[in-house]
Amino acid sequence: MDSIKWGLLSTANINRRLIPAIRASKRGQVTAVASRTQQSADAYAAQWEIPQAFGSYEAMLESDAVDAVYIGLPNHLHAEWSIKAMQNGKHVLCEKPFALSLAEVDEMTAVSRQTGMVLAEAFMYRHHPQTKLVGEWVRDGRLGDIVLVRAHFSFMLQNRGNVRLVPEWGGGCLWDVGVYPLSFAQFVMGGPPQSVWGEQWLGPSGVDESFSGQMDYGNGRHAQISSAFRLPFHTWAEVIGTKGRLTLNRPFVGLEKGRQLLFYHPDDKVEEIPVPQKELYLGEVEDMHAAILDGQPSYLTLAETRSHVQTALALYESARTGQRVFLKNR
Ligand SMILES: NC(=O)c1ccc[n+]([C@@H]2O[C@H](COP(=O)([O-])OP(=O)(O)OC[C@H]3O[C@@H](n4cnc5c(N)ncnc54)[C@H](OP(=O)(O)O)[C@@H]3O)[C@@H](O)[C@H]2O)c1
Numbered sequence: 001m002d003s004i005k006w007g008l009l010s011t012a013n014i015n016r017r018l019i020p021a022i023r024a025s026k027r028g029q030v031t032a033v034a035s036r037t038q039q040s041a042d043a044y045a046a047q048w049e050i051p052q053a054f055g056s057y058e059a060m061l062e063s064d065a066v067d068a069v070y071i072g073l074p075n076h077l078h079a080e081w082s083i084k085a086m087q088n089g090k091h092v093l094c095e096k097p098f099a100l101s102l103a104e105v106d107e108m109t110a111v112s113r114q115t116g117m118v119l120a121e122a123f124m125y126r127h128h129p130q131t132k133l134v135g136e137w138v139r140d141g142r143l144g145d146i147v148l149v150r151a152h153f154s155f156m157l158q159n160r161g162n163v164r165l166v167p168e169w170g171g172g173c174l175w176d177v178g179v180y181p182l183s184f185a186q187f188v189m190g191g192p193p194q195s196v197w198g199e200q201w202l203g204p205s206g207v208d209e210s211f212s213g214q215m216d217y218g219n220g221r222h223a224q225i226s227s228a229f230r231l232p233f234h235t236w237a238e239v240i241g242t243k244g245r246l247t248l249n250r251p252f253v254g255l256e257k258g259r260q261l262l263f264y265h266p267d268d269k270v271e272e273i274p275v276p277q278k279e280l281y282l283g284e285v286e287d288m289h290a291a292i293l294d295g296q297p298s299y300l301t302l303a304e305t306r307s308h309v310q311t312a313l314a315l316y317e318s319a320r321t322g323q324r325v326f327l328k329n330r
Pocket residue numbers: 010011012013014015034035036037040071072073074075077095096097122123124163176
């Protein structure tokens with residue numbers, strides 16, 4: 001096998017980012033789409049020029065039309081369909097948040113091991129050169145000791161019927177966009193926090209429509225993250241060390257539009273750091289190809305993914321109980 005046949009499991013809105021990325025990749029093609037009705041699958045396949053359309057998710061998983069599936073389902077369905085896909089011999093790229101409990105993450109990981117299928121969380125920004133460059137600066141010690149990471153992601157959620165507002169479907173702004181600042185902080189700090197403190201505002205939907213979290217990494221190192229469904233679109237991050245700080249005006253999305261990665265020297269002199277251009281969703285697709293076709297380990301490990309879910313759960317528990325929550329067995 002020298003190329004991957006991809007199937008889209010659902011006609012999710014986010015597919016519109018993955019389809020061009022798979023097509024731009026050298027070793028992948030979009031060969032099928034599955035939807036809960038044949039009519040919807042057919043219409044989507046025609047719109048996006050996809051060769052095969054399946055009227056159920058099961059039908060695509062049981063066919064030979066695809067080697068790997070992209071799962072862009074509502075959050076509460078990620079674990080169930082990732083597991084079914086792997087049990088049907090399909091590799092899986094699953095959207096964030098990967099799952100809504102550690103039991104789900106552990107089961108998905110176990111099935112990946114048992115079946116030998118590649119399983120990865122679709123955190124596209126982690127594969128972008130800008131994020132990797134920040135990681136290099138941090139690991140090379142160019143910022144000195146990292147004392148504080150601050151990051152934010154918000155947008156105005158206008159459609160009150162959106163799946164992001166359904167509590168039992170893993171709704172909430174921390175699960176939806178707060179996981180970007182959360183995972184960024186863990187990437188920069190090199191692992192999960194020792195303890196967390198969360199504050200949430202529950203909207204009329206019953207889910208957190210704004211969320212702020214404080215994460216303690218020990219030795220006086222902290223991260224502060226925030227997310228909201230009731231603020232204008234805004235993404236931003238800052239990494240502050242004893243030898244200077246980096247600011248990212250577009251750390252997570254739209255990275256090629258007006259992006260600035262700035263280094264502030266200790267005397268506050270500002271320097272713009274050049275970042276290579278790369279289509280934002282291409283890296284995660286190429287990483288899947290390398291894992292499936294070349295046997296390389298996934299860049300974003302399942303251990304890291306597990307810690308994203310663990311930290312999010314701890315933040316929610318803290319917000320609910322009003323207590324600091326310590327992370328066990330990190
Ligand atoms: N990485 C990113 O940049 C990014 C951006 C946005 C979203 N996401 C993630 O991608 C996932 C999907 O988000 P989205 O905004 O694309 O979702 P969406 O447009 O609402 O699509 C979800 C799809 O799931 C299918 N589905 C199955 N059961 C459903 C149910 N009970 N209710 C509603 N839909 C159901 C539907 O497809 P069929 O009708 O075809 O079966 C629907 O089109 C989420 O996990 C989200 O966190 C990631």
